[in-house]
Amino acid sequence: MASMSPTEAQALVQKLEDISNTPPSAILENDDLHRRFREAAYSASVAVHWPSDSVHLIAYGTLYSSMARIGVDTKLFEVLAASNSPLSSEELARQTGVDLVLTKLLLRFYQSFHWLKEADKNLFVVNNVTKALTPPFSVGIEFFNTVLNPPFTVLPEYLKSHGYKNPTSVIDSPWQSGYLTEQHPASGLPEFVDVYPFEQEVGKDTTDETILFVDIGSALGSQCVLVRNRFPSLKGRIIMQDQQHVIDAWNAEANPGIGTMVYEFFTPQPVQGARAYYMRNIIHDHQDQQAREILLNTVSAFSKDSVLLIDDIVLPDEGMVPWRATLADLNMLSTLAAKERLEREWRVLLDSAGLGIIKI
Numbered sequence: 001m002a003s004m005s006p007t008e009a010q011a012l013v014q015k016l017e018d019i020s021n022t023p024p025s026a027i028l029e030n031d032d033l034h035r036r037f038r039e040a041a042y043s044a045s046v047a048v049h050w051p052s053d054s055v056h057l058i059a060y061g062t063l064y065s066s067m068a069r070i071g072v073d074t075k076l077f078e079v080l081a082a083s084n085s086p087l088s089s090e091e092l093a094r095q096t097g098v099d100l101v102l103t104k105l106l107l108r109f110y111q112s113f114h115w116l117k118e119a120d121k122n123l124f125v126v127n128n129v130t131k132a133l134t135p136p137f138s139v140g141i142e143f144f145n146t147v148l149n150p151p152f153t154v155l156p157e158y159l160k161s162h163g164y165k166n167p168t169s170v171i172d173s174p175w176q177s178g179y180l181t182e183q184h185p186a187s188g189l190p191e192f193v194d195v196y197p198f199e200q201e202v203g204k205d206t207t208d209e210t211i212l213f214v215d216i217g218s219a220l221g222s223q224c225v226l227v228r229n230r231f232p233s234l235k236g237r238i239i240m241q242d243q244q245h246v247i248d249a250w251n252a253e254a255n256p257g258i259g260t261m262v263y264e265f266f267t268p269q270p271v272q273g274a275r276a277y278y279m280r281n282i283i284h285d286h287q288d289q290q291a292r293e294i295l296l297n298t299v300s301a302f303s304k305d306s307v308l309l310i311d312d313i314v315l316p317d318e319g320m321v322p323w324r325a326t327l328a329d330l331n332m333l334s335t336l337a338a339k340e341r342l343e344r345e346w347r348v349l350l351d352s353a354g355l356g357i358i359k360i
């Protein structure tokens with residue numbers, strides 16, 4: 001790691017931000033410098049990726065091709081490139097015929113990956129990437145997406161099943177293989193106990209009988225184990241709830257101190273008056289009506305000391321959305337026709353279930 005004073009580090013980061021907004025023409029107009037700078041900037045970015053950044057960027061590879069194709073098919077990039085002035089999401093929706101909600105979602109994604117720019121609030125302009133995604137270059141996008149991605153995707157299985165021999169037969173190549181696979185990398189986000197003062201907020205004056213923590217849709221109880229391990233001397237019961245087949249897979253002997261319960265979250269919550277009800281990655285799996293039903297079922301069990309802890313993504317209402325969040329949004333859309341929510345969408349949803357927000 002290079003040594004540098006905090007002031008020098010600040011200045012360097014500021015300089016990089018300036019350069020990325022407006023690359024100097026002295027670099028762009030000199031072929032050699034342009035190449036070197038492009039490589040250095042890319043490798044500087046990769047050099048500071050967190051491990052989970054690398055996993056996400058690589059694992060979501062096929063999504064970029066699909067998102068580019070949607071922008072090409074709908075002519076969103078072309079419309080923007082043809083305009084002499086910045087265009088709003090409404091204007092882009094009108095000119096492309098894409099529904100406004102979907103247009104906004106696409107724009108969030110494209111912006112998070114710097115495929116276009118938001119010059120001012122809800123006003124979009126092209127950049128070098130947008131231009132690259134218009135004709136004639138854009139012809140390649142459809143070809144890759146429709147013709148090449150399927151064999152790319154089956155390549156690992158194909159090679160495994162062929163003993164990692166180099167394919168030489170045109171009638172037995174990955175092309176002929178029809179196996180499709182999908183993976184969702186773990187999120188790598190902070191744990192809720194690192195950002196929420198759990199012990200102070202819900203752990204006061206508890207006894208062995210207090211129901212401390214109910215994890216709704218817990219999967220295999222990672223968050224219950226986390227609470228137990230993080231607060232070993234905190235009194236109170238910890239309960240994980242999920243569907244029968246999930247609870248059946250739980251190893252109770254290996255995890256003492258954690259209760260299990262089969263619970264279907266479209267029915268009223270049977271555990272009354274817990275200090276904390278917790279849901280991670282549950283609400284984002286559902287459209288508003290189902291989400292509201294799950295919330296109302298939980299609220300029905302509240303006592304005056306109960307809180308609901310929702311561990312999910314909150315997209316900012318304005319400004320740049322981090323690319324990790326737009327990937328998650330698209331993931332939800334592709335796999336479950338669900339969504340990540342803007343802060344104002346969370347407020348409306350929670351309000352509709354009679355809940356107020358204490359803190360985000």
Ligand SMILES: C[S@@+](CC[C@H](N)C(=O)[O-])C[C@H]1O[C@@H](n2cnc3c(N)ncnc32)[C@H](O)[C@@H]1O
Nearest residue numbers: 217218219242243246263264265266280281282
């Ligand atoms: C996306 S996973 C989240 C798991 C866990 N909370 C986490 O963050 O790792 C959704 C979980 O909800 C459970 N689930 C789905 N539908 C359910 C239902 N109707 N009632 C109860 N649990 C359900 C699934 O079995 C799964 O474990």
